[in-house]
Amino acid sequence: MKITVIAVGKVKETYLNDAIREYQKRLGAYCRLEIVEVADEKTLEHASEAQERMILSREAKRILKHIKEDACIITLEIGGKQLSSEELAAKIEGLGVQGTGHLIFIIGGSVGLGKEVLDKSDFALSFSRMTFPHQLMRVILLEQIYRSFRIIQGAPYHK
Numbered sequence: 001m002k003i004t005v006i007a008v009g010k011v012k013e014t015y016l017n018d019a020i021r022e023y024q025k026r027l028g029a030y031c032r033l034e035i036v037e038v039a040d041e042k043t044l045e046h047a048s049e050a051q052e053r054m055i056l057s058r059e060a061k062r063i064l065k066h067i068k069e070d071a072c073i074i075t076l077e078i079g080g081k082q083l084s085s086e087e088l089a090a091k092i093e094g095l096g097v098q099g100t101g102h103l104i105f106i107i108g109g110s111v112g113l114g115k116e117v118l119d120k121s122d123f124a125l126s127f128s129r130m131t132f133p134h135q136l137m138r139v140i141l142l143e144q145i146y147r148s149f150r151i152i153q154g155a156p157y158h159k
């Protein structure tokens with residue numbers, strides 16, 4: 001299975017990049033992982049709704065260039081559906097069984113994801129009702145994808 005993580009903005013902190021590299025390495029045993037970073041727009045401290053829409057729309061254009069029609073698109077949204085790790089594993093396994101060979105996870109930037117991207121989503125995944133920084137979200141997502149593959153294999157990691 002191919003897994004693409006599309007993320008808005010750079011990860012600047014070394015400790016987060018170290019964690020990302022570690023999970024990239026571990027996931028290499030289970031899938032073809034690709035991380036696509038798209039540039040974020042500069043956010044103004046007191047942006048109006050119109051300015052935020054403009055930011056989201058510009059970032060959305062960059063994200064949409066990397067979306068493939070035959071892939072299953074999973075957007076990360078605070079208001080999306082919360083799954084247990086076992087449920088996420090079952091979802092990934094089920095999609096594979098149905099013949100979906102490519103999953104694309106999308107993480108928004110500091111103002112979230114634009115409507116143009118949300119409209120393409122096949123599934124909105126929430127990691128809780130709390131807001132996580134997008135850089136940290138990348139690590140959490142990779143860890144949960146790794147955990148999913150370990151669960152699918154019946155390996156002891158998830159205990």
Ligand SMILES: C[S@@+](CC[C@H](N)C(=O)[O-])C[C@H]1O[C@@H](n2cnc3c(N)ncnc32)[C@H](O)[C@@H]1O
Binds near residue numbers: 108
């Ligand atoms: C700083 S958050 C954006 C906050 C923005 N106000 C919003 O409501 O989307 C950056 C990105 O991280 C992801 N994210 C943050 N917390 C999340 C959570 N609890 N569940 C799922 N995704 C989350 C989302 O993709 C979000 O677009």
